[in-house]
Amino acid sequence: MQAANPSLIAENLACRRGERLLFRRLSFALAPGAACHVTGANGAGKTTLIRALAGLTKPYAGEVRREGALALLDERSGLDPDLPLARSLAFWFGLDSVADPAAIMARLRLETLAEVPVGYLSTGQRKRAALARVIGQNAAVWLLDEPLSGLDTASQDLVSTLVCEHCESGGIALIASHQPLDVPGMTSFAIEDFAPAEAEA
Numbered sequence: 001m002q003a004a005n006p007s008l009i010a011e012n013l014a015c016r017r018g019e020r021l022l023f024r025r026l027s028f029a030l031a032p033g034a035a036c037h038v039t040g041a042n043g044a045g046k047t048t049l050i051r052a053l054a055g056l057t058k059p060y061a062g063e064v065r066r067e068g069a070l071a072l073l074d075e076r077s078g079l080d081p082d083l084p085l086a087r088s089l090a091f092w093f094g095l096d097s098v099a100d101p102a103a104i105m106a107r108l109r110l111e112t113l114a115e116v117p118v119g120y121l122s123t124g125q126r127k128r129a130a131l132a133r134v135i136g137q138n139a140a141v142w143l144l145d146e147p148l149s150g151l152d153t154a155s156q157d158l159v160s161t162l163v164c165e166h167c168e169s170g171g172i173a174l175i176a177s178h179q180p181l182d183v184p185g186m187t188s189f190a191i192e193d194f195a196p197a198e199a200e201a
Contacts (some may be wrong), residue, residue: 006032006068006140008053013062015048022048023194024061030172032140035163035183038176040182040191046176049191050074050145052087053174068140070174073147077130081119085110089132097137108132108158123150131162141172142166148181157182 007030016022017034022045030036035053051057053064054072072168079088086105093101105111113121121129127150142163148156160182163173167183175181 003005004170006170007066008068008141008172008174009063009065009140010053011063013049013052013064014059014060015045015052016060017045017048021060021196023191024196026062026191026194028189030174032170032172033167035173035175035181035186037181037183037186037188038174038191039178039188040176041054044191044195046076046191047145048117050143050174050176054143066141069137070143071137071139072143072145073130073134074145077118077126078133079118079126079129082117084115085118085121085129086114089129089136092133093136096136098138101136104132104135105177107135109155124152125156127151128155131159135162140171142171142174142175144175144177146177147175148177148179 009029011027013026015022028036037050038046048057049194053060054070055064078092089105090101105114108131110128110132113125118126118129127147131147147159151159156179163175163181164185166173
């Protein structure tokens with residue numbers, strides 16, 4: 001895993017969508033081994049927070065600091081829908097110098113889907129393929145946006161296991177999800193707790 005001492009810090013973060021202030025005064029600091037679960041209703045700002053932490057959108061106020069390489073899972077898998085799954089993943093595994101792609105495919109139960117075009121995969125299968133990309137990146141900091149959506153119970157349990165293993169090896173994981181994860185020691189907060197009063201919004 002990259003980065004011996006990863007960290008993810010938000011200080012007095014505020015984000016807007018258009019003219020609407022979604023949240024403000026949001027601060028946290030995650031150290032090696034930390035997992036954090038962000039909850040909240042649709043539209044409350046979970047995805048906006050993830051994008052701000054990933055550097056994909058500029059916060060309205062506050063600061064994000066990160067040490068360590070980042071792996072992001074969101075609604076865009078980055079996989080070519082016209083290619084068979086194994087070939088599409090092979091492109092990314094090659095960029096990330098993955099030593100044992102077959103082991104990652106097996107861990108995510110993707111071996112039998114190797115020759116299926118990505119565009120024909122179910123929602124859950126595409127999510128598992130996206131998780132394979134995350135594992136292949138060997139990044140210290142994981143940002144996972146709704147990683148359990150579309151997954152069956154066994155796959156949801158696998159996500160919890162993967163997060164546990166990542167954190168036990170010194171990584172950091174921040175997960176935005178409606179659904180609970182079984183990760184011992186994981187902290188959590190609701191994005192609505194940082195919503196502005198109506199007068200501020």
